[in-house]
Amino acid sequence: MRTANITIVPAALTHNLTQVKKRAPNAKVLAMVKANAYGHGVAAVLPALKQADGIGVATFTEALEARQLGWDKAIGLVEGVFSAYEWQQAIDNACSCVIHHTPQLDWALENVPAADSPARQVWLKYNTGMNRLGFDEKTVIEAAQRLHDVGYQLILTTHFANADDRDHPLNATQIQRFSDMLKYLQQHITPSVEGSLCNSAGVVNFPEHHHDWVRPGIMLYGSSPVIDQSAIDLNLKPAMEFSARIMAMHVVNAGEAIGYGSRWTAAQDVRTALVSVGYGDGYPRVVSDDAYVCIVDADSGTSYRCPIRGRVAMDMIVVDLSAAPVDIKLDSKVVLWGAMPHVDEVASHAGTIGYELLCRLSARPKRA
Ligand SMILES: Cc1ncc(COP(=O)(O)O)c(C=O)c1O
Incomplete structure (x- = not known):
């Protein structure tokens, strides 16, 4: 059977959460599981994140899914709700919402939840320089006063635009504006x-x-969030392995080209493996010639780093087996990303970020 597989490593998620707690020992943790837990699958990650104080989602549907899966701690809706009706649903499902603009403020003021409801805690969004969501300096004070007056507990919140780059000048500005307002x-x-x-x-x-x-x-999923340190430097472990299998092997003769567009031509005879994964599974179609996969020899457990040749197609890729032993077997496991290559490395070969590759995995790979 054709297989592309996504395997989630719960121990890695728990380990990464522990790293967060070590770095932020005095803070509560809202573990972000929006966008289907960054592509990992909410159901697969929630049990491993049970030591978090709450989870953060972007849509009410995501919140509901978590509740249906039995998550009974805090849920923060980081874009808040989109209608008065959804505000009531958020209350009914014990969600705590961001309030970032006047319509949300009005819904909250018109319909105040019971004193013991988790929805009585709201995340008041202050725009400190990202210029997406949030009230400005004047309106945030007024909003805070009105919410407080009717009994809401407030969390003032904002979002960094450039926190990955410690020295970016906007960081200091955002920190200052936030601290002053708080x-x-x-x-x-x-x-x-x-x-x-x-x-x-x-x-x-x-x-x-x-x-x-x-x-x-x-960082919960094992990617580095900063530009100057890798996941390994930060002691973060990848929570996902994306793999496929060798579905055929060939020798491509010198002078012959591989795949659509005949983008890569063999300089000498080359052993190749056809691997059962493509952009239809979520592997990026456009990758540079540096992109590689790791082929695992089932007998020895050794991994061999093998470059991708030619264009990534919808259902398959072709890999150069020159670095692998001649007796590598059909059906051998091929790691697209995981421990090696790391998803961040694949992303760099595709001109994007790990976040995007994780989130745009398709429904086709089998999830273990
Ligand atoms: C409001 C908010 N907080 C936190 C996060 C988590 O960001 P990161 O995945 O970079 O840690 C996001 C993600 O986009 C967000 O929108």
């Missing part, structure tokens, strides 16, 4: 206002600014 709200509205600033890159790069809640995503 202090102001605590002094002038209520000392109980909490703060939440850091995504994964913030957790790593700005340890002195973790505040009450950190919101890590990508």
